[in-house]
Amino acid sequence: MKLLSWFVIGMALLGAALPPVVGAQGKPFTVTGVRGVIFGAVLPGVPRVISRTDPANSGQFDIKGVKDTQVQLTFALPSAMNGPAGAQMPIAFGSSDAGYSQAQVIGSQIGFDPKQPFTGTLSKNGRGSVFIGATANPVANQRAGPYTATITLTVTVLP
Amino acid sequence: MRISKLSLAVLALVISASAVQAQTNNASITATATVQTPINVIGAQQLSFGNVFPGVNKTVAATDLTNAGRFDVTGQASTPVTLSFTLPATLSAGANTMPIDTYTGIHADNVAQTGGTAFNPVTGASPTLSATGGLFVWVGARVVPATNQAQGVYTANVTMTVVY
Numbered sequence: 348m349k350l351l352s353w354f355v356i357g358m359a360l361l362g363a364a365l366p367p368v369v370g371a372q373g374k375p376f377t378v379t380g381v382r383g384v385i386f387g388a389v390l391p392g393v394p395r396v397i398s399r400t401d402p403a404n405s406g407q408f409d410i411k412g413v414k415d416t417q418v419q420l421t422f423a424l425p426s427a428m429n430g431p432a433g434a435q436m437p438i439a440f441g442s443s444d445a446g447y448s449q450a451q452v453i454g455s456q457i458g459f460d461p462k463q464p465f466t467g468t469l470s471k472n473g474r475g476s477v478f479i480g481a482t483a484n485p486v487a488n489q490r491a492g493p494y495t496a497t498i499t500l501t502v503t504v505l506p
Numbered sequence: 507m508r509i510s511k512l513s514l515a516v517l518a519l520v521i522s523a524s525a526v527q528a529q530t531n532n533a534s535i536t537a538t539a540t541v542q543t544p545i546n547v548i549g550a551q552q553l554s555f556g557n558v559f560p561g562v563n564k565t566v567a568a569t570d571l572t573n574a575g576r577f578d579v580t581g582q583a584s585t586p587v588t589l590s591f592t593l594p595a596t597l598s599a600g601a602n603t604m605p606i607d608t609y610t611g612i613h614a615d616n617v618a619q620t621g622g623t624a625f626n627p628v629t630g631a632s633p634t635l636s637a638t639g640g641l642f643v644w645v646g647a648r649v650v651p652a653t654n655q656a657q658g659v660y661t662a663n664v665t666m667t668v669v670y
Contacts, residue, residue, distance in 0.1 A: 388540055391544040392669060487544070495538050
């Protein structure tokens with residue numbers, strides 16, 4: 348019946364237009380930036396290191412999705428922070444500056460290189476957290492003032 | 507209850523498109539830092555021995571506000587710094603040299619040297635900048651002219667390096 352066919356097509360297109368991003372079991376799949384990387388006061392010429400295990404200053408993302416799902420974590424990392432009057436301050440990420448915690452506990456992470464994709468598995472509750480540290484490298488004549496940069500985490504659900 | 511092949515195909519395409527859309531998500535955080543005031547050092551006053559006579563040692567004390575060498579430092583308020591020095595072993599006048607055998611130092615948070623702290627420039631010091639970000643450093647020394655020291659004007663550079 349043509350009417351039924353058009354109904355199916357219409358429902359399908361309507362479904363495609365719905366905005367929520369959902370997982371295979373219909374649960375929302377979300378990534379949330381919880382906390383930024385905070386270097387605080389930095390002195391010219393003195394590198395400042397923030398560990399991924401620093402509970403107050405490391406960056407944190409929380410992931411919610413379907414339980415036991417494998418996800419690939421990919422960072423877009425800045426090479427410098429932007430400051431006053433166009434000044435820039437280099438920021439570096441070491442080979443173990445990122446960590447994944449299925450239990451969402453900062454003290455229980457698997458370290459990984461944020462410059463490379465990493466595969467983790469969401470918990471039985473469909474949760475996981477990603478922590479990140481970094482090093483700010485101000486030069487000796489670094490211009491005084493506030494500096495910022497954006498760190499983006501892309502999470503892809505693996506089939 | 508027949509569903510045409512076209513509608514099934516559209517349904518399959520839409521479902522697969524939805525599935526692909528559902529597989530990726532992202533979020534961003536910010537890295538922040540606040541850079542403090544850079545250090546600035548000025549050689550404010552020369553270390554001046556004045557007239558020196560052959561065979562007669564002459565000392566300029568670090569407490570001598572007129573003749574001791576003085577460096578003025580500015581930077582981030584109330585912040586520790588490390589002082590280190592490059593100290594000449596001799597003064598020179600052309601090919602002639604005159605030994606310096608002793609150095610003394612004092613640092614204070616005011617130009618009057620009130621409440622200053624003595625230190626050995628050879629080993630350096632680790633003072634803290636004042637609440638207004640200032641520090642004053644004086645260097646004294648002793649020259650040991652030989653009994654046959656040649657006449658002339660003798661000079662050398664004393665360099666102080668300050669880091670956070």
